[in-house]
Amino acid sequence: MSAERFEKKKTIDLRKKHIGPSCKIFFSHDPIKIVQAKGQYMYDEKGQRYLDCINNVAHVGHCHxxxxxxxxxxxxxxxxxxxxxxxxxxxxxxxxxxxxxxxxxxxxxxxxxxxxxxxxxxxxxxxxxxxxxxxxxxxxxxxxxxxxxxxxxxxxxxxxxxxxxxxxxxxxxxxxxxxxxxxxxxxxxxxxxxxxxxxxxxxxxxxxxxxxxxxxxxxxxxxxxxxxxxxxxxxxxxxxxxxxxxxxxxxxxxxxxxxxxxxxxxxxxxxxxxxxxxxxxxxxxxxxxxxxxxxxxxxxxxxxxxxxxxxxxxxxxxxxxxxxxxxxxxxEDLQGNALRVGRYLTNLLEKQKEKHPLVGDIRGRGLFVGLELVKDRLKLTPATAEAQEVIYRLKEQYILLSADGPHRNVLKFKPPMCFTTEDADLVVDKIDHVLTGMSHFPITFFTLWYITLPTNSQSCDMILSFT
The missing domain is CATH 3.40.640.10 (Type I PLP-dependent aspartate aminotransferase-like (Major domain))
Structure with missing residues (x-):
């Protein structure tokens, strides 16, 4: 049996028709259709592989x-x-x-x-x-x-x-x-x-x-x-x-x-x-x-x-x-892996804090890590739109990450426990690349799209928070 039964557009249309509108979807502007997953990776209908940093549900790896x-x-x-x-x-x-x-x-x-x-x-x-x-x-x-x-x-x-x-x-x-x-x-x-x-x-x-x-x-x-x-x-x-x-x-x-x-x-x-x-x-x-x-x-x-x-x-x-x-x-010593890789990931992110003023705080334990983005480290002004920008740009690099917190400005790392140091290197390298690019070209379509939505809307929060 094929992993995909409908073309992506038809799947979207059927979802809109038959699934309650309050049931939100990740990356609603350009949703991903996932048809297969293994370990810390998910695959879309075209066979494109995504590194999953969102799923604390697939704890020991997708489809172990x-x-x-x-x-x-x-x-x-x-x-x-x-x-x-x-x-x-x-x-x-x-x-x-x-x-x-x-x-x-x-x-x-x-x-x-x-x-x-x-x-x-x-x-x-x-x-x-x-x-x-x-x-x-x-x-x-x-x-x-x-x-x-x-x-x-x-x-x-x-x-x-x-x-x-x-x-x-x-x-x-x-x-x-x-x-x-x-x-x-x-x-x-x-x-x-x-x-x-x-x-x-x-x-x-x-x-x-x-x-x-x-x-x-x-x-x-x-x-x-x-x-x-x-x-x-x-x-x-x-x-x-x-x-x-x-x-x-x-x-x-x-x-x-x-x-x-x-x-x-x-x-x-x-x-x-x-x-x-x-x-x-x-x-x-x-x-x-x-x-x-x-x-x-x-x-x-x-x-x-x-x-x-x-x-x-x-x-x-x-x-x-x-x-x-x-x-x-x-x-598979996944608890030990969480300790080792989590510390490695945190250390890499701390270096990004030294490099990028937008990074306000790194906190976490094991493979439960948060990176809080702020516009001003003294005032702690939440960099909400920037966090959403990072998420969408990482998606373009085939990395799935979410943002949350009361201001939706905390990037959340909670990947499957088989996440490796090589995965950490890749993610942080891409974050570095995105933050560097944003320092030169900070306003894009996604940022503008975010700030023009009604800020008191629950649907706005859920569209962009990807929890």
């Missing part, structure tokens, strides 16, 4: 043969729901738990990061008996209604959406352009005290904290790395108020940070969340996710008397694929 084989073999045997006993479910739960602190021992398998975070909220509400949620500014936790409510990244984009009364937004712990920056003597405590003060204000108004939820490293918020010790202090304030801590690892887990398997572990061994959610990379493109929590939280959830059942969560095929992903991470 071991993962494909595991799914196909199990599909030939059986696929059914978790109400039947099956070894794959308990084997996979055991494998996942072995990567986590001992107290995180109970798994709930679901199908997406949104499902996982929605379930995490239900667990928190049932366990604590409280309702109020503290989230971080610019946070994104999913697309279902309960998660849009706690995702400023989403509800700030819409003129119709309002912040729910039970949701409280704390400052993002951004030490580059946030309230407390790198020169602050103790930004971790300063940001944690913001949460402490928020807890007190909520209590004075009669509210009660159920949970604090945060991505272990903020992704859509602009590749934000919390200062060391921040999570420990926040957890203390929240737990003293009767709440629990939810760590969202949907985008950053499974060894991506290099030094640790889970990004929350960057904070130190003395920090353990009460709930961890995981998704995207867990199935290497197969739709699956998981919530892991403590025995105490799970028992409280059970005490409601309501059964929790998920038709496809934890099915034998998903679990077989999940175990294959874990096997590949170990067999």
């Amino acid at each position: 043969p071991d993962v494909v084989k595991a799914g196909a073999q199990q599909m030939e045997l059986l696929n059914t729901n978790s109400r039947f006993l099956h070894d794959n479910l308990v084997l996979y739960a055991q494998r996942l738990q072995a990567t986590l602190p001992d107290k995180l021992s109970v798994c709930y398998f679901v199908n997406s990061g949104s499902e996982a975070n929605d379930l995490a909220l239900r667990l928190a509400w049932q366990y604590t008996g409280n309702k109020d949620i503290i989230t971080l500014d610019n946070a994104y936790h999913g697309h279902v209604s309960s998660l849009i409510d706690i995702s400023p990244y989403k509800f700030h984009q819409s003129s119709d959406a309002e912040q729910n009364q039970y949701v409280h937004v704390a400052p993002s712990p951004d030490v580059y352009r946030g309230k407390y920056r790198g020169e602050h003597l103790d930004p971790a405590t300063a940001y944690a005290d913001e949460v402490k003060d928020m807890v007190q204000r909520v209590h004075k108004k009669g509210g009660k904290i159920a949970a604090f939820i945060a991505e272990s490293l903020q992704s859509c918020g602009g590749q934000v790395i919390p200062p060391q010790g921040y999570f420990q202090q926040v957890a203390q304030h929240v737990r003293e108020a009767g709440g629990i801590f939810i760590a969202d690892e949907v985008q950053v887990g499974f060894g991506r940070v290099g030094t640790h398997f889970w990004a929350f572990q960057l904070q130190g061994e003395d920090f353990v969340p009460d709930i961890v959610t995981m998704g995207k990379p867990i199935g290497n493109g197969h739709p699956m996710s998981c919530v892991v929590t403590t025995k105490e939280v799970a028992e409280a959830f059970m005490s409601s008397g309501m059964e929790y059942f998920n038709t496809f969560g934890g099915n034998p095929v998903s679990c077989a694929i999940g175990m294959a992903v874990l096997d590949v991470i170990v067999k």
Whole structure:
């Protein structure tokens, strides 16, 4: 069977006709039609190869043969729901738990990061008996209604959406352009005290904290790395108020940070969340996710008397694929690769900072790296249009990169974990070439196209952010 069934124009026309208009597409001015992928590369209908720096979903590489084989073999045997006993479910739960602190021992398998975070909220509400949620500014936790409510990244984009009364937004712990920056003597405590003060204000108004939820490293918020010790202090304030801590690892887990398997572990061994959610990379493109929590939280959830059942969560095929992903991470030392290549990439980007005034900050861990573009390093004026320009010019060089953050000016590196030093050399060389060219000819069609769109439009943001 041919990988392409229609010409590109017909595919575009059919998409416009049958797919909801709010479902956006990468590079909407000139979209790419992808028909095949392998490793860190994607191929269009003409056979052109693109280096994928966007996909943290294809965690161990697109179409990894071991993962494909595991799914196909199990599909030939059986696929059914978790109400039947099956070894794959308990084997996979055991494998996942072995990567986590001992107290995180109970798994709930679901199908997406949104499902996982929605379930995490239900667990928190049932366990604590409280309702109020503290989230971080610019946070994104999913697309279902309960998660849009706690995702400023989403509800700030819409003129119709309002912040729910039970949701409280704390400052993002951004030490580059946030309230407390790198020169602050103790930004971790300063940001944690913001949460402490928020807890007190909520209590004075009669509210009660159920949970604090945060991505272990903020992704859509602009590749934000919390200062060391921040999570420990926040957890203390929240737990003293009767709440629990939810760590969202949907985008950053499974060894991506290099030094640790889970990004929350960057904070130190003395920090353990009460709930961890995981998704995207867990199935290497197969739709699956998981919530892991403590025995105490799970028992409280059970005490409601309501059964929790998920038709496809934890099915034998998903679990077989999940175990294959874990096997590949170990067999190919992809966590070690993320550490080595991530450091190499970061060092290359730091040299670009020395060369190009437009580069304001380089930050990240492992293969989760952000390059923030600014027009003025003192004022930190976001170089939003320039970031979009870079993305489109890189696409012309067959490199796929995205930009995000509250100002859409942070270039995001989150490639498949098989990304190599040679790939890093290529990407940074092309970025250098693009930035050099922009310094001579800064205004092009794409820049003009961007700045003429309505700036308060959600569709404008999503067309250009490529998250």
